[in-house]
Amino acid sequence: MHGTSESLSGGGGAAPLGARKRNQTTTADGPPSESLAKKAVHAVEATYLSFQRPLLSLVQQSLHPHFELPAHVVHFAIRQEFIALAGPSVVWLYSYSAGAEISILLVTTETINGVLKWAFRQPRPGWLRGTNMLKMRSPTWEADYSTPSSHAQLAATVATWVVLFTNFSVIPSILAILFAVLVGVARVYSCVHWPSDVVFGWACGVLWTAFVLPILRSSMTPSHEAGFATVLVAVLSALLYLVRTAAKEEEAHVRAEWKAAALAGYDVDKHSKAEVLKAVQKWGRGPRLFYTYAGPLSATYGSLIGRAILHFYFEIRRHDDDVSASASDAASFADFVTRQHSVPVRLLVGIAGLVPCLAFAHGLPVLLRAQPKGLLDGACVFAGFAAVGIWVLAGCQIVFDRGMTW
Incomplete structure (x- = not known):
């Protein structure tokens, strides 16, 4: 990143006018909810910058710049489109039981990820002051919350299913685990997730698969299966609604802080200001609307x-x-x-x-x-x-x- 290091990290020299105005806004007294939100933001920044920023920087420095290509492949390949295509492809080309399991696991783990993102509401690395020395290698600017990583959670879900479906066969299990590790490392390398986001995503994918798979493999009658479908979707919908509507007032002030930091510290070599502005404008109504999970x-x-x-x-x-x-x-x-x-x-x-x-x-x-x-x-x-x-x-x-x- 360029032109933001001194003003954001407290180095010598006069800060630019925009940065001074932003700092004045940050320290000014406001409504109680806004003041509490600012304190919460600063506490989060201190936690991430003191412990996780060095780990993220270590990952970026340890890997060859050519790793950016597979990181971009991971970014674009493991999305909701991947979820939509994976299940049908397995059903039609390999096995019905395998395709049915992986289809249901992927769509449910994606929804659980949305619940957790809204519940924790943690910032991406590029949203915080003090991360301007990190290289933003993601091809697009991420506008949804960070914790846990949906890419890592989906990859861990697939890997766990492969291990269990193949009954712990050595070669498929090793390849599946390496795939999940590659996805997680790529998300940290791209500077779109903290290391803790990836670890949490891996854990969620493993635990969710271990919980749901026995239910899918149990002997349910058609009526019981329809009832299970109705209850599961009702519970997931209720969770999404509850976490989305929680703490809206505080969340608005928090997003304002992150928006200011993101616009001040974006990587001009990687993203245009217009792209970042378009992405952060989504924070005005909240990242990942309920509609996204319909x-x-x-x-x-x-x-x-x-x-x-x-x-x-x-x-x-x-x-x-x-x-x-x-x-x-x-x-x-x-x-x-x-x-x-x-x-x-x-x-x-x-x-x-x-x-x-x-x-x-x-x-x-x-x-x-x-x-x-x-x-x-x-x-x-x-x-x-x-x-x-x-x-x-x-x-x-x-x-x-x-x-x-x-």
């Missing part, structure tokens, strides 16, 4: 309902001789009917079913001129992504089965 929540509900529908359909079909001879449960039935078709056909049918679901989620609100991120828009997103889950884990397999009998 997709993962509805996909969770749709995926679990889809499994219940397939189980019910299998119970109807299991009395047929051709099915009972080749499938002992709904998952093996799904694999049987899927493998009767070539890979291109599987992908063509699967994608053809996804298109109208996504069009409903994103296209219908535009046609209806719904307010962006409003109630109608959110309802369309919820219904569309629920349909995605149902299609991937039930509709597609039923189409494959009916295609064999036609």
Whole structure:
């Protein structure tokens, strides 16, 4: 970063006019809630800068500059789009049971991550004064909270599932763990997360997978599975709402402090001021709105309902001789009917079913001129992504089965 070191770290020389005004604003007496917020911000800064800044700096200095390329790949690859594509790909190309598990684990762990981010509300490294000597290597400026790292949590979820799914097979387990480590280190190297964010994200991914996987593998009737889906989504929605609405007044003052620090200390070689300003403006209404999680929540509900529908359909079909001879449960039935078709056909049918679901989620609100991120828009997103889950884990397999009998 350039031109901000002296004014932010207390070095010699006169501070620029903008910095002096900002410092005057920071120390001026304000409403009690604002004063408490400023004290909280300064306490957080002292904690991160005294302990975690040296660790972050050590990671950046220890790795070769060429590591920036894989760090960028990690940044763009492990996002909600990754979540949306991973499950269907595994279902259609490998195994129904594996795809169903990884689909549900990824969408639920992403929602849990949102709950935790809003609950802790911790700043990114670039949001604090005193981090201007660190190199911001992220290709985009992050505008949501820091703790825990969603990239690290998703990677740990995948790694834990691979270890358990392969029954602790050495090579897959080692590769999965290395993948999770790579993702975590890349987030610290890019200076978008503190080391503690990554460790916390790894722990959350491991614990959530260890908690949910036995439930998914238990013998539930279709009605019990539908009930579990409803309860789980209701609980996650309630948690998101509660943590999002907590401490709004204090949060507004805290975000103002972080916005000032971010605009004063952004890396002019990596990000433009316009990009940073656009990102921090999102703090005015809070990072990661509740709307952001309508997709993962509805996909969770749709995926679990889809499994219940397939189980019910299998119970109807299991009395047929051709099915009972080749499938002992709904998952093996799904694999049987899927493998009767070539890979291109599987992908063509699967994608053809996804298109109208996504069009409903994103296209219908535009046609209806719904307010962006409003109630109608959110309802369309919820219904569309629920349909995605149902299609991937039930509709597609039923189409494959009916295609064999036609």
